[in-house]
Amino acid sequence: MRLTALLSMAARVVIPKDYRFGTNRPWTPAAKRLNPPGKKRRKVFVEPIAPEDWSVLRGDTVEILKGKDKGKHGKVIQVFRHRNWVMLEGLNTHYRYIGKTGDYRGTYIASEAPILLHDVALIDPSDRKPTDVEWKFTEEGERVRVSLRTGRIIPKPIVERRDGIVPQQWKDGPKDTSPEDTLEKTYLPSLKTLEEEVMEKLGIQEKRRPRRSYWY
């Protein structure tokens, strides 16, 4: 087998069919500790929701309908599609010690637990109450979420990029191509391959004939 294929096989994480997904990503050491290769756990049945019907996005403000923090509003930090979970910021927390070493008991922190999608509802921005949401198309053809009770459009939340870049405030560096140069069209379709065209431009003349070879 090719070396690159072998290396990529070693790097890629194989997830078995009956893998129980948790809050940790499968390639992290915590997930590997909780789900070692030989383990078999009882299967969790997840309500199948089609990808186009998923209405809660990262950065949305939602209200919890059931549980300890019932009635509270929270921002969605993480969404787990494989378990229909939603992680809210600072809500539905339990407390634990972290960084325990030897005698030191560690820091006491609040860690959030994931909530099922069924137990949260999007908040209507006009009256700040939980509503059911449907995906509909606007006059322009844009697909938006519309609250069923009031009919108001719930806008998509603005999420900050992980690298902290704000596209509107970006300034080109010395190695970056300016937008005009990037979008400039220089392609002229022709019946020449790239090699032939480049050889023409550079004035390379290949007079050698290739040796006779056999393909089988």
Added chain:
Amino acid sequence: MAASSSVGRVLTLCKQFQNVIRISSSINTQHCSTTLIKYQPLLYREKSPLAALSGYSPVSSVGQCRALHTTINRRGLEEFFDLPENWGETNVKSGAPWTAKQLRTKSNEDLHKLWYVLLKEKNLLLTLEQEARRQRVQMPSPERSKKVERSMIRLETVVKERETALRLLQTGQEKARPGAWRRNIFGYVYWYRFKEYAIPWHMNRRYKRKRFFTPKFVQPHIRLRIEQHLREKARKATLDKKTQSILKEKFPHVKVSAS
């Protein structure tokens, strides 16, 4: 808005190259007067190996100082390292990678030049990574390597697309590399990709030892394999049906459970 501000990662091709050359030439004209007299033999010696490199730069069209290479750097080793103001920083900002859509609008010559620019940037980042490993320090902004890698992959895809289109027009062949459907000794039919040899197949002893047919004693095993496969399919079907029934029971309001 986002599209216009999403910028390419790499040095521009025609316009900025010319700017660099103009700048470099103008700087060199200042140096020329002082250094030419002293370093003339060096310049002449350097010209020959770098003339090939400068082959596809528009130096001849700009032609200010005598035929110098495109970069101001003396030996060219500086191209393996970042700009001096980025030395020692932990975060170097970089733009977005080239998308296939943007690359499809570029001519073949531009793509050819861009490939080498990306290659040099990749070498720069690899040296940086290796040096960071040696110094046991984190590499600043490792996402740059991924961006360059993705740009190069997309460039290759675009070039392959153009080649395939031309090949289809001229010969009607979809694949660049010849091959054939062949049966191996285990009874599997697969796409065998041809290799290039210097000698014809009837003179190639190793090739003649390969058997592209199934011997008779393998037939019973093929039947057993088919039976295994059918049993597995049936098992999977029953498991699917079972899960669907359990899902229907647990979530009765879901109309059509997407399997």
